[in-house]
Amino acid sequence: MYPFNEITTVDKLIEAYVEDYNKGNNDFLLFDLAHANENSHTRVLMSLLKYKNYCFLPSFLSSIGLPQCIDFNKNIEITDQKNAIPVEKSKKASGYIDLYLKYYDTNNNEIQVIIENKIYGANDTTRQLARYVATLEGKTFDTFEEWCSIPKISPSIYVIYLTSDGTKEPDKKSLPENIEELLGDRFIQINYQDNILPWLEEDVLPNIPYFKDGMMISGVRQYIAYLYSMRKETISSLVNDYVDKNLDGEDVKKYKDLLKIIKSIKNNKDKDSILQSLKRELNVKAESIFANDIDGIVGNWRIHFTPSFICLYKQSWADLDTRKYSIPSIYLCGDQTNRFLTGKHPNWRLQVDHLGNNYEKFKDKVIEGLNLGPVARFVISGYDTTCKKPYLESKETRMEYYKNIIINFDSIIKTTDGIVLDAAAKLKEGSKDFNLQEFLLEKLIEKWPIKSSEEKV
Numbered sequence: 001m002y003p004f005n006e007i008t009t010v011d012k013l014i015e016a017y018v019e020d021y022n023k024g025n026n027d028f029l030l031f032d033l034a035h036a037n038e039n040s041h042t043r044v045l046m047s048l049l050k051y052k053n054y055c056f057l058p059s060f061l062s063s064i065g066l067p068q069c070i071d072f073n074k075n076i077e078i079t080d081q082k083n084a085i086p087v088e089k090s091k092k093a094s095g096y097i098d099l100y101l102k103y104y105d106t107n108n109n110e111i112q113v114i115i116e117n118k119i120y121g122a123n124d125t126t127r128q129l130a131r132y133v134a135t136l137e138g139k140t141f142d143t144f145e146e147w148c149s150i151p152k153i154s155p156s157i158y159v160i161y162l163t164s165d166g167t168k169e170p171d172k173k174s175l176p177e178n179i180e181e182l183l184g185d186r187f188i189q190i191n192y193q194d195n196i197l198p199w200l201e202e203d204v205l206p207n208i209p210y211f212k213d214g215m216m217i218s219g220v221r222q223y224i225a226y227l228y229s230m231r232k233e234t235i236s237s238l239v240n241d242y243v244d245k246n247l248d249g250e251d252v253k254k255y256k257d258l259l260k261i262i263k264s265i266k267n268n269k270d271k272d273s274i275l276q277s278l279k280r281e282l283n284v285k286a287e288s289i290f291a292n293d294i295d296g297i298v299g300n301w302r303i304h305f306t307p308s309f310i311c312l313y314k315q316s317w318a319d320l321d322t323r324k325y326s327i328p329s330i331y332l333c334g335d336q337t338n339r340f341l342t343g344k345h346p347n348w349r350l351q352v353d354h355l356g357n358n359y360e361k362f363k364d365k366v367i368e369g370l371n372l373g374p375v376a377r378f379v380i381s382g383y384d385t386t387c388k389k390p391y392l393e394s395k396e397t398r399m400e401y402y403k404n405i406i407i408n409f410d411s412i413i414k415t416t417d418g419i420v421l422d423a424a425a426k427l428k429e430g431s432k433d434f435n436l437q438e439f440l441l442e443k444l445i446e447k448w449p450i451k452s453s454e455e456k457v
Contacts, residue, residue: 007242010261017278020238039080042098042117044223045196046080048204049101051216054078057103059203064190065357065374066113066158067105077102084135085144095125097132112136115160116170119192120276124174133157133179151179158186164230165326166191167306185373193326194354197227202323230280231326235288239281251289252341252392258286259307293398297406299413310334310346312402314413317420320427320436329354330416330440332409333377345389348405350378350412352441361438365445376441378448380412412450419443 007016049057054072061068069076082097099115114132118124130148136157139147161170166189180187190196201224208217247254262282265275290305294312302318304311304327313331321329331353334346353375362372371377391397406413419440426434 007238008246010264013239013242013261014265014275014278016238017236018274020236021274021277038098038117038120038122041119042080042115045115045117046078046099048200048220049078052209055207056204060199061357063199063203063356064160064195065185065188065355065359067109067111067357069103069111070106070108071104075104082135084131085139086131095128095131097135110156111158112154112156113158113160115162118161118163118168121164121168121279124171126173127176129159129161129170129175130179133159133183148176148179151182153179153182155186157183158188159183161187161189162196163189163191165193165306167308169308188374190374191326192227193231197224198323198325200224200227230276235281235285239278239285243282243285250393251395255286255289256341258282258289262286290398293395294402295399297399297403299406301402301406303402305337307337308335310337310340312405314417314420316424317416320420320423322427322436323354325354327353329437330420332380332405340390341392343389343392348380348409350380350416350444352376352437352444355437355441358435358438359441362441362445367445367448369449370445376444378444380409415447415450416444419447 007013049060054069054076057072057076058068060066078099078101080096080099082100084095084097086095097114098117101111101113101115103111105111114129114136116129116132127144127148130151131144133151133153134144134147137147137152137154159175169189175187200220205217205220205224208220210217243254243258247257249257262279265279265282286307287305291303293305294301294303300315302313302315304313311327311331311333313328317330318328329352331351333349333351334340335349336346339346355374355376357374359372359374359376362376366372369379371379390401422443423436423439426439427436
């Protein structure tokens with residue numbers, strides 16, 4: 001056993017963690033033992049989408065909000081490692097699009113899909129997503145920067161940014177704002193925990209034909225188990241001891257220091273999955289700093305604190321979901337964690353998540369204050385302009401901030417509670433045609449705008 005008092009640097013933490021991990025006190029997960037990298041996950045996804053004449057492709061397209069295909073038996077191209085143009089003429093290495101999908105929608109329009117896999121949080125390279133879009137537009141490196149400044153993007157192009165749990169967002173250097181704005185709702189962020197894992201469990205696994213001794217069934221079950229292992233919330237005594245002994249200061253400083261450590265741990269080709277396991281534990285440790293900030297607030301509230309957003313919801317809201325999402329289908333979202341961590345007021349939204357392409361049914365009901373897409377966002381920041389800015393010094397001052405938010409959003413929360421009760425009753429009826437997310441969005445649109453509470457905080 002590595003002496004705890006010697007684990008004083010990140011390098012020594014990695015060395016000790018690898019030593020402990022290699023003792024074999026872990027689940028027997030083949031994907032883990034093989035030290036799979038991001039390309040391995042991409043190949044798994046590609047194989048599933050190609051399987052048996054693309055039999056799982058329709059449910060995949062639906063689950064992430066892509067147009068359906070007109071014919072799943074022809075004119076489909078799915079390939080990994082597609083060559084992309086370089087960022088500069090002098091550069092020879094072009095890089096590769098992780099996964100490329102081309103098909104024709106029900107109106108016989110060509111659809112091209114870029115899937116960028118960041119399951120292990122790899123950094124975005126300069127102009128990475130922009131280059132991929134330009135590649136599909138047929139641009140050469142001679143005109144790339146010119147195109148990048150005034151881009152023209154075909155409506156056939158979609159960009160899927162696939163991460164582990166939704167907390168990582170693309171760097172603006174990779175996808176400049178002007179290109180993201182042109183893509184609009186054709187830029188879709190999905191993740192393994194909220195999108196791929198439920199799709200595997202509910203759409204893929206139950207529909208795999210049994211042959212060859214159930215080999216594929218076993219393989220998919222192994223993969224599902226691996227993805228579940230990525231969301232485990234346990235922290236080893238080794239990680240606990242390192243953080244508690246070496247990271248001093250108030251909570252926000254400790255949180256930021258942990259994020260720096262996580263960022264500093266580079267992927268190692270020989271021990272890739274082990275380091276990912278260490279990163280997961282450090283992430284859990286980081287979130288635990290703020291996980292109890294709402295303990296004791298009346299209403300059975302829960303918080304999910306990530307480097308990108310703050311998810312605030314009631315347990316009763318989460319209880320609606322039959323799928324095992326890491327965040328519920330309806331929640332309050334403070335969408336700028338960094339603002340919160342610098343003492344500024346984050347922009348809050350009321351969100352309905354996991355809509356897939358079902359949101360298209362509501363395009364004729366677009367209302368002011370609603371950003372409609374696979375995640376529907378109702379702007380509510382205008383209701384809380386008088387809320388006190390967050391005080392970060394202690395759990396008590398942060399709890400006071402959340403109390404103020406909940407009081408100020410009282411009318412919105414009460415309306416949401418009523419919709420949730422109606423949804424729970426519908427779920428009890430057991431209708432196969434009932435779609436929870438559609439129901440939540442429909443009822444919120446009917447009742448929006450909700451007048452703010454008279455009480456100001």
